[in-house]
Amino acid sequence: MRDLDLYEKVSSFFATQNLIIRMVKNVLLVGGASDFGQVLAKKLRAVGAKVYILDTDQVDVDDDLEFIHGESCNTDLVKKIVTDCHITRLFLLPKINQNEDVQQQGRRILLGTAALIDEVRRRTEDLPQVIQVGQFQEESDLVPEYKAAVMSTEAFLHSYAVSYRMDVRLVRIPTNTVGSAYERLAKEILEISSEHTTEKAKIYNLEAETCEVPSGSATTPNVRILVYGANGWIGQQFVESLKKNNTLQYFVGKTRPGDCCDDDVRKEVTDIAPSHIISLIGRTHGKDCGNIDYLEGGPDKLKENVRDNLYGPFMLANIANRFGIHFTYLGTGCLFKYAKDAPYYTESDLPNFVGNKYGVVKGYTDRFIGEFPNSLNARIRLPFNDENSPRNLLKKITSFNKLLDVENSITYLPDLLPALINLMLSRTVGTVNLVSPGVITFVKMADIYSQVSGNKLDYEALNVEDDNDGTAKRAHCKLSTDRLERLQPQVLHVEDAVRKASQAISQAS
Template sequence: MSSPTPLTKVLIYGGKTGWIGGKMAVLLKENGVEFVLADARCENRADVAAELDSVKPSHVFMAAGITGRPNIDWCEDHMPETIRTNVIGTLNLADLCNERGIHCTVYATGCIFKYDDAHPLGSGVGFTEDDVPNFDESFYSKTKGYMEPMLRCYPTCLILRVRMPISDDLSHRNFITKIVKYERVVNIPNSMTVLTEMLPASLAMAKKGLTGVYNFCNPGVISHNECLDLYTKYIDPTYKYMNFTLEEQSKILKAGRSNNELDSTKLMRDMPEGIVINDIKTAVELCMQRMQKNLTEEYGPLPDSLPKEVRKN
């Protein structure tokens, strides 16, 4: 942990077009924190350096990155573009912030692990912050696996391993919105990140001056089926889904998908006072309750008024 620097001005990369960056901008505004949405592209080192020197932020939030559209399979056919942003861009920003003594929070990923003999499915034994990534079956995850050991070298950098992020809106990035539109899903328990709870936690962690790697997920695991059952309970009682196996799933995907449990011990131990983080099953149910309220207020009685974002066809 570095010495805390008063959080007076934040520069957000990925704030203009990114999902998490945009949510952080809203959160900062609600908390009365001055912030600037970055213009420079992270891979352009000279532009980033000039922007940092012009804005003079006390803290930087790095939420820019390529995950691909409609999913990470895109990265398999766009490797240089993926490296340019996810590796070169992130390292540029971390390096330039370190040179200037600026605290830099990187919203990274925990999709760099898969269940193995030491961390079996259903065992409750999660990967810790010290474990070496063991999943590289997608190019996206491979680049993220490259990044983490290098980011650890920067004493001003906070690296947050986000997984399967969930929100109470209908963003196409929302894990719930994604799986609702699938015809079939795998039923595997995973660590996940409910943004409504976790993004305020990241702000508190930056204020506290925490650095290094953290598993940035709600404690525990939840399965795809459990998520969809809660969706059926609160949003659409008519919704139906089917399961398929990992082997069947692999036939329709270009790249593999990470399934794992991340240990939350370090996160909960170091969490600043006053921050509430629920276990994942409670957090997802509360999220669905908020989504029900939000959708009803915006669109009218559910499920008949559900917008196209959550319809399969």
């Protein structure tokens, strides 16, 4: 009996040593921040592996574990990992996210894996072993979008195993496996990793106890917002809105899209690996001119106009699209010409205002951004807030002696910037008219300010016929807020917003 016990101990010892010998130095766990991923990482570290985790959920790190924030569809980040980390074994742990639709899951799981594996193949002389652990069984009907994405990835990996002789192992574990089974499953997966087999992309179905998980309980990635244009008047207010939410992590871009080399901007995005990018960059004024008339000059002004109002945002949208990052563009709604009895312009209406160079360039940008599937195009108009600032529309109106009496849509920033953050966090895409519901004239704004402050403003009201130049050179339009109110029903009506701002400005004065 003792001889048998000794034999089992010796066999176990040599089996463990064999596993250690077969283990590799540098291991990458894609999606390894999950509970199961961390158990697997612990097992790998116990046999001497240096573990790197690529994920959007944060984990604690130490000497044997390095965390890299990002997703595998960020091709520049993948290049950096492959080059710097010398990965020799790769574990793919695609996570279930019940908040994603078919397209989103397919992009994250299938396209992300394809980008990663192809980069590894092209940049690594000795191809690493690849082990994918999908959370489903063949007979399972749970989370069909996820299952379809993972099975497509299995087919892709099988093709690489055949075409490039890549050592691929495909592991399937049950959906909603109980946490108490993680240790055993991790041990079995390491044994699979060490197993000698000539079968291409062999499939292993592992059994484990499962539990019921309430719908909507899937984890959501950490939010990392990269802000470009944070130093502008609106950019500073946006950053202040971010600061009020202590759970949000944000970074201010140091490069300047359009001015800086494109590669420098891409490198910054790669290094920060954000979940969201927002562009608040734009050109509306310049030296000795505080409005868009600054852009009416010659070729030098055209260069600034196109660089800041078109190329910079377009470049960021393109980078975000390639890397699978949600992109938000704070654009303009000053895109439509005035017409008597004109309807409310909707998000699907195309820009038609050509009265100034700013509007023409921004009109093209509006159309470009709308073509990117992961982008939110937020149109604002004539922004105002509670500050006693010369950039504030309401403050400007208090100093004018002539006011055009025509209805407009305008944007109350203290109310709509938080709404914009909500839209970003929910990964809303497409165009949204980010203006306060309702319409108002400059004359009405002046009247409200006079009522609230007790200081009657002295001005001359002009109708359109008295100021044809005003409607020819400036966009005056009404924007539909139907979509905004469906997505963010709490936003203030425009007259309520003007009253609130009037009170704040009059008190500050």
